[in-house]
Amino acid sequence: METEIKLRVDGQEREVTVDTRTTVLDALRERLGITSPKKGCDHGQCGSCTVLLDGRRATTCLALAVAHDGAEIVTAEGLGTDGELHPVQQAFVDHDALQCGYCTPGQVCSAVGVLREAAQGWPSVVTEVGAEGDIAPARLDHEEIAERMSGNLCRCGAYVNIVPAVAAAAEAEGAGR
Amino acid sequence: MKPFRYERATDAEHAVATVAAHPGAAFLGAGTNLVDHLKLGITAPDLLVDVSRLPLDEVAETADGGLRVGANVRNADLAAHPAVRARYPVLSQALLSGASGQLRNLATTGGNLLQRTRCAYFQDPSTPCNKRDPGTGCAALEGWTRYHAILGASSHCVAVHPSDMAVAMAALDAVVVTLGPDGERRIPVTDFHRLPGDAPHRDTVLRHGELITAVELPGLPWATRSRYRKVRDRASYAFALVSVAVALDLEDDGRTVREARIALGGIAHKPWRAERAEQALRGLPATEENCRTAADAETADAHPLRDNAFKIPLVRNTLAAVVRDLVPETPSGSLEGAR
Known part of the structure; x- marks a missing residue:
């Protein structure tokens, strides 16, 4: 129909x-x-x-x-503008965060979402339980990125470079504090 | 996928009347489970009534100090809600243990309660399944049962309920609010899901055309001391082998259990409220040994299958671990117990 x-x-x-x-x-x-x-x-x-x-x-x-x-x-x-890559895309290039590339567009979109969620103070299941009502921006360390990006599988196993790429993008954005 | 008509609901009463009047109709929320079932051929409604834009997306305070969560509140929003994080950490953690970030952004509170088992045989229409096709038998009984039930199962079905959120809600004595053709109903979440018995095709007590409109979390000040732990085959983005939700009310000594709320996931056809374990802990110090004894009281009637006897010690160890996390200031030595 x-x-x-x-x-x-x-x-x-x-x-x-x-x-x-x-x-x-x-x-x-x-x-x-x-x-x-x-x-x-x-x-x-x-x-x-x-x-x-x-x-x-x-x-x-x-x-x-x-x-x-x-x-x-x-x-x-x-994601990009005027021929410029989005900072997360650039971080994936800089960190060689892909092999075959099939999962990469999904990984990049997911990472952009992760940065937004962290900036809003959204916790993940590995976020330490803070003081009541504590909704400061989440700090994105390796453990946090691995957990928050767990919905994106990479059969080549490029995680070892994907996590640093997301961490670098987070740091550039100020979420890596 | 079989063709179907699509209608977007603009008010709840009309949606309920429409589905109630059509035997082949179903409600559509975000679709994160239903659309998969349409693709797999598990279900084939001829009309989908989309309730995802109904204004049921608020988290509101209730008179008894609790929260009323609209059925369309997304899992991600509920997990991040400041009041949920502060007052019901077990619920926030359970939500964040489920699915992935991009699914939690879609999935709704009502839909999470209504998600169906991930039993591999249920999801494979080439195999017999009494839940999918009543009367055809159960392929899991003699099959691969690592993820199946140890409590409350029947010879017709050994599937488990997959929700994390519902386990936390069971521990919190949440109430499911529904709207049906005959009006509103309030159903304790512990009575909402069914054990399989001889009718495993019925996951819940909902009638055809009955719509979840909200879930109410009762006021429970000591639920600030609550936690959810999920054990799975990979660290994230997987269904539970066993999960444990606990809220603890401690005496002034900081170690004796005045009241406990315990619910288990991954072990039964419904979120399993562990009243025997609660009873066993009440009045005792929250030691590892007492937790293990309490867990064993709960699983005393367990009937493990070929591949899942490990769940009995896993419940024991996980309950002890959650309680240890919740009682951090216990004097040293008191958490040491006989294994």
Whole structure:
């Protein structure tokens, strides 16, 4: 059953007709030709389809497109500006934080989300329980980054460089204190 | 995936009436579990009523000093909420133990309660499963049972409930508020999920068309001393082998248990409120030995399967570890106990 929806993707208004069964991931890749979000597992287990959905990192393979009519989506393709890489993308390049690259767009979008969440003071399960109401920005050390990035799998095992890349981006942003 | 119609609900009563009137209809929240089931062929509704934009996304104070959490509050928001972190740390930790950051940003409070088992056989429509296809049998009984139940199972189903959040809510005596065709119901979360018995296809006591609108956390000042620990096969982003939620009320000596709330995850078809363990600890010092004895009282009737007898000592050790974390100032030596 076809439905017309509107999405704002990487800064552009897009109208697309989708079947009610179409996921956000398939709408992006198959209907709009935006192929940076990858279809790894298609079951919410690998994170390669991660984008920023209404400002937050989200898996797109389990989200129905029709339910996200009107959404603002930023994919890895839309993170940079004017030919400049986003600082997280640059950190991935600088730290050689990839091998085959398939999981990388999802890793980068997830890392951007992690930095936002930490800046808002969101805890992770490894965050030490602080004083009551303590919502200072979270400090992103190795353990925190590994936990917060655990939803993005890398079958090449590039984690050893991904964690330092995220740490460097966090430090540059002031979240690495 | 079978075709389905999609309707976006604009008010809860109408959504309830619509689903109640259509036997093949289902509510859609964020879809992080349901959409997977549509892909896998586990369920095939012909109408999805999307309730994710209903204004059920507030965390509000209640008259008894508790919190009312709207069904559409996202797991990430609930975990980060200052009042939850300060007053119910066990719930924040349980939420943060579940799924991944990008799934928690989508998944809702109501949806988390309604997520279905990750039993490998339930998720594989090529195998028999009484939960997925009633009457076909249970492939897990003679299968790979590392992740299956040790308490409360039946010969029809040995699956476990996968939620972390619900385990913490069971310890906190939370109440599920629903809206059905006949009006509102309030269901203690400990009565919300069912044991499998001979009807494992029914995970909860919800009726068709009944919608979760909120979860209420009762005021419990001593829940500030609470904690959740989850043991799994990898350090993060995995379902529980065993999890333990504990809230402790200690006497003025800082070590004797006045009251305890304990719930276990990963061991039963529902979040398992451990009343025997609570009873066993009440009035005793929170020592490692007493925790182990309390855990053993809870698992005395356990029926482990081929691959999961390890869960009995794992419950014992995890309960002791959580209590040790909650009673840091105990005089030295008192946490040493016989193994």
